Amino acid sequence: MAVVVAIDSGTTGVRSIAFDAEGKPVGSSYREFPQYFPQPGWVEHEAEEIWSAVVTTLGELAESLDEPIAAIGITNQRETVVTWDKATNEPLHRAIVWQDRRTTERCAELAAAGHLDMVRKTTGLVLDPYFSASKLEWLISNGHIEVGPTTAFGTVDSWLIWKLTSGAAHVTDTTNASRTLLYDIGKLEWSSELLDLFGVPASIMPEVQASSGRFGVTADGLPIPAGIPISGIAGDQQAALFGQACFSPGDAKNTYGTGSFILMNVGDSMPEPVDGLLTTIGWTLANGSIVYALEGAVFATGAAIQWLRDGLGVIAEAAEIGPLAASVESSDDVFIVPAFAGLGSPWWDPNARGTIVGLTRGTTRAHLARATVDSMALQTRDVIDAMASAGGVDVESLRVDGGAAVMDLLLQIQADQIGVPVHRSAIAETTALGAAYLAGLAEGFWASTDEVSAAWRSDFTATPETERAAANTLHDRWLQALDRSRDWAQ
Numbered sequence: 001m002a003v004v005v006a007i008d009s010g011t012t013g014v015r016s017i018a019f020d021a022e023g024k025p026v027g028s029s030y031r032e033f034p035q036y037f038p039q040p041g042w043v044e045h046e047a048e049e050i051w052s053a054v055v056t057t058l059g060e061l062a063e064s065l066d067e068p069i070a071a072i073g074i075t076n077q078r079e080t081v082v083t084w085d086k087a088t089n090e091p092l093h094r095a096i097v098w099q100d101r102r103t104t105e106r107c108a109e110l111a112a113a114g115h116l117d118m119v120r121k122t123t124g125l126v127l128d129p130y131f132s133a134s135k136l137e138w139l140i141s142n143g144h145i146e147v148g149p150t151t152a153f154g155t156v157d158s159w160l161i162w163k164l165t166s167g168a169a170h171v172t173d174t175t176n177a178s179r180t181l182l183y184d185i186g187k188l189e190w191s192s193e194l195l196d197l198f199g200v201p202a203s204i205m206p207e208v209q210a211s212s213g214r215f216g217v218t219a220d221g222l223p224i225p226a227g228i229p230i231s232g233i234a235g236d237q238q239a240a241l242f243g244q245a246c247f248s249p250g251d252a253k254n255t256y257g258t259g260s261f262i263l264m265n266v267g268d269s270m271p272e273p274v275d276g277l278l279t280t281i282g283w284t285l286a287n288g289s290i291v292y293a294l295e296g297a298v299f300a301t302g303a304a305i306q307w308l309r310d311g312l313g314v315i316a317e318a319a320e321i322g323p324l325a326a327s328v329e330s331s332d333d334v335f336i337v338p339a340f341a342g343l344g345s346p347w348w349d350p351n352a353r354g355t356i357v358g359l360t361r362g363t364t365r366a367h368l369a370r371a372t373v374d375s376m377a378l379q380t381r382d383v384i385d386a387m388a389s390a391g392g393v394d395v396e397s398l399r400v401d402g403g404a405a406v407m408d409l410l411l412q413i414q415a416d417q418i419g420v421p422v423h424r425s426a427i428a429e430t431t432a433l434g435a436a437y438l439a440g441l442a443e444g445f446w447a448s449t450d451e452v453s454a455a456w457r458s459d460f461t462a463t464p465e466t467e468r469a470a471a472n473t474l475h476d477r478w479l480q481a482l483d484r485s486r487d488w489a490q
Contacts, residue, residue, distance in 0.1 A: 002070035003027075004440040005061065005224075006432035007054055009076040009156050010236065011097065011258045014053035016061045017429055018069070019436045021445070023455040025429060026067075029060035036094060041101035041341065041489075044094040047082045050156065051163050059223030069224060071443040072164075073232030073435030075239035076156040078179040081135040083204075084159065086150040089167060093144050095156070096135040099258075099299065099341045103134035104350045110134075115197065122184050122191050124270070124279030126348055130297070133181035137198040153204045155180070157233050164230060166219030172206040173215075173233035174290075178281040183208070185281050185292075186270050210284040211238070212438040232438030236431045237261040238282050241293060243434030244399040244425060245456040247449050252387075252395045254380055254414075255431065256404035258306075259344070260298035262383045264395065265291055274390040276346025277383070286442055294390070296345035296383025300354075301376045302404055304338035308372055314365045322407040324369040331371040334358040335481035338375055343485070346386035355485035376404060377413040378478040384418045397421045399458075401430040408460060416466035417475060426459040 003018040003026060013032040020026050031053040036044040062069075079098035084091045096102075107127040110116070116127050125131055136153060139145045154162070155176045161169050177183040177190075182200060184191040190205055209215060211234045218228045234242060237255060241263045244253040252264040263282065270292050271279055282291035300307075305321050308314040315321055335357050342350035356371075388394055397420050404410055405424050415422045427433050440446045464471075 001067055002445070003065065003067045004071050004073065004436040004445055005058070005069050006073045006075060006436040006439070007058070007160065008236070008429065008432040008435065009050060009054065009074070009160060011077045011099070014050065014057050015429070015432060016054070016057035017432045017436070018061060018065055019433060023427065023433060023437070023452070025427065027061050027064045029057035031056050039102070043097040043099040045080065045097055047084065047091040047095045047159055050095070051160065054160060055223060062224045069228050070445050071229050071231045071439040072218070073439030074157050074160055074230065075234055075236050075431050075435035076160070076176070078155060078176060078235035078237065079130060079132050080156055081132050081139070082154050082156060082159040083139060083145050084152050084162070086152050086167060086170070089163070092151070093139055096139070098130055100135060101129050101341055101350055103129040103138050106134050106137070107350070110197070118193070119181065120273040122186070122194060123181055124178065124185050124273065125181050126278070128348060129350060130344070131179060131181040133194065133198045133200070136200055140199055147201055147204060149203070151204045152206070153200070154206045158206045161215055161230060161233075164218050164222065165216040166221070168219065169216035170206045171209055171215050173209055173211040174281045174284045175211055175235045175238040176233065177208045179235055185279070210286050212283070212442045213286040214442060229443055230439070231442035232435050232440070234283055234435055234438055237263055237295065238280070238293070239434030239438070240401055240431040241265065241434065242283055242437055243427070243430035243432070244401065245453040246399065247453055250394070250396065253399045253401070256301050256376060256400065256402035256410070258302045260301040260376060260380055262296040262380060263293045264387055266294050267292065274386070276348065276386040277390065278345065283438065294387055296386060298379040298383065299342060299344045300338035300340050301379065302402070303340065304336065304372050304375060305404065307338070307340065308368065314368055318403070321369050321373065322409055324366050325373040326409045328364075328366045328370050331374055332358075332363065332367050333477065334363055334367045334371045335478055336368065336371040336375050337482050337485040338372070339485045345383050347486070349486050351487045351489040352485045353488040355481060357481045357484060373407065373410050374413060374474070374478070376410055377417050378475060380414060381417040381475060395420060397423060399423050399425060401425045401428060408462070411460065411462040412465065415462040415464045416471045419464050419468065419471070422462045423458040424460040426457045
């Protein structure tokens with residue numbers, strides 16, 4: 001039997017995973033790569049270090065496999081900007097990461113100049129430094145890259161395919177394109193109006209293809225055989241929506257990763273812009289079908305756990321937070337708003353900053369841990385509430401995945417806050433699984449999305465237990481704390 005390999009190139013590391021025909025992981029390798037913070041609010045990666053992690057994990061995975069690889073899928077941190085020279089295959093600048101806030105003022109200028117309405121209608125997004133366009137504009141307009149005939153831009157998926165195919169393919173898929181602030185998600189093409197607005201030459205842009213379909217084949221010189229089709233690409237959150245088998249309108253998922261991303265399938269028609277939420281392409285298939293999604297982006301959830309570990313030393317390992325948080329009945333009215341890089345949905349405040357309120361002499365490290373876990377569920381509720389108030393389909397249940405989803409306590413708090421069941425996928429790596437499914441469907445490894453849906457299963461379900469009044473009281477106090485974090489940065 002063959003397997004399908006997914007390369008999951010995330011914000012802090014790369015994981016390569018092999019999946020069998022039942023969608024079960026049968027091999028995995030992981031490597032972290034360095035983070036660079038040259039100035040407050042700036043976040044960068046070395047593209048070659050990401051590529052090195054891909055090569056290493058693919059090599060280790062291949063050594064562990066007895067089965068041939070039928071196809072490769074790629075899922076990736078979205079919005080991060082990579083530029084390189086096609087002639088030398090060398091990056092032109094460090095990759096500017098989605099978390100980076102250096103273009104906050106520029107986005108505010110564009111909004112003040114009246115461009116927001118056009119941007120929202122064309123891209124489904126908002127004018128925020130989160131997205132790729134203003135980062136790319138910053139590189140070009142400040143002379144950090146010199147645009148020439150061999151200059152290439154791409155999100156991380158484009159960079160990896162360029163390297164995997166030894167320069168044979170400069171491509172991306174519709175989901176990643178839809179996160180650049182340069183793509184018309186209704187017409188499914190790069191927007192000349194937006195390219196002009198941000199001063200980006202069309203010549204450096206990748207070709208956009210369906211999320212499921214052949215993008216190229218592996219070249220010689222890799223730790224895996226040449227000629228393996230690369231047949232699926234999706235940005236990490238859309239890949240998780242696909243991997244969670246959210247194939248019907250109203251189906252929703254949340255991935256608790258570095259940030260949290262709540263996506264809801266809204267069908268094959270592009271909806272009107274919704275205040276506080278993003279509209280994005282969920283996926284496109286080779287048969288021409290398309291799914292749109294509403295998205296709420298929470299910038300810091302798992303990042304808050306990392307901060308407790310690395311910044312404050314409250315915990316030594318991330319796995320400690322669940323038991324520590326569960327050791328107290330509540331946070332004792334302590335709230336942590338982890339707005340380290342501003343607030344995402346539904347607030348979209350790039351000038352918000354992290355806040356701790358409610359500290360007393362009785363506050364312990366356990367209360368800080370509990371407040372951090374609470375913040376994950378409360379930020380998610382903010383997004384779910386915005387989706388409900390938008391007048392769309394109510395969320396009947398929530399499928400969850402990501403590193404923090406292992407905490408039963410988090411999922412119970414989440415169910416209590418949103419008032420519907422929360423189901424944890426039996427396969428933790430649903431982001432990678434979604435990329436594998438997209439690749440395998442293109443190559444006939446799986447026959448249809450019905451087969452994918454039948455394979456989905458849960459290993460834990462949390463149902464609401466707290467009275468709504470108590471849940472709402474906690475949420476009201478959270479909103480008070482959140483208000484204190486707003487518009488702090490100068």
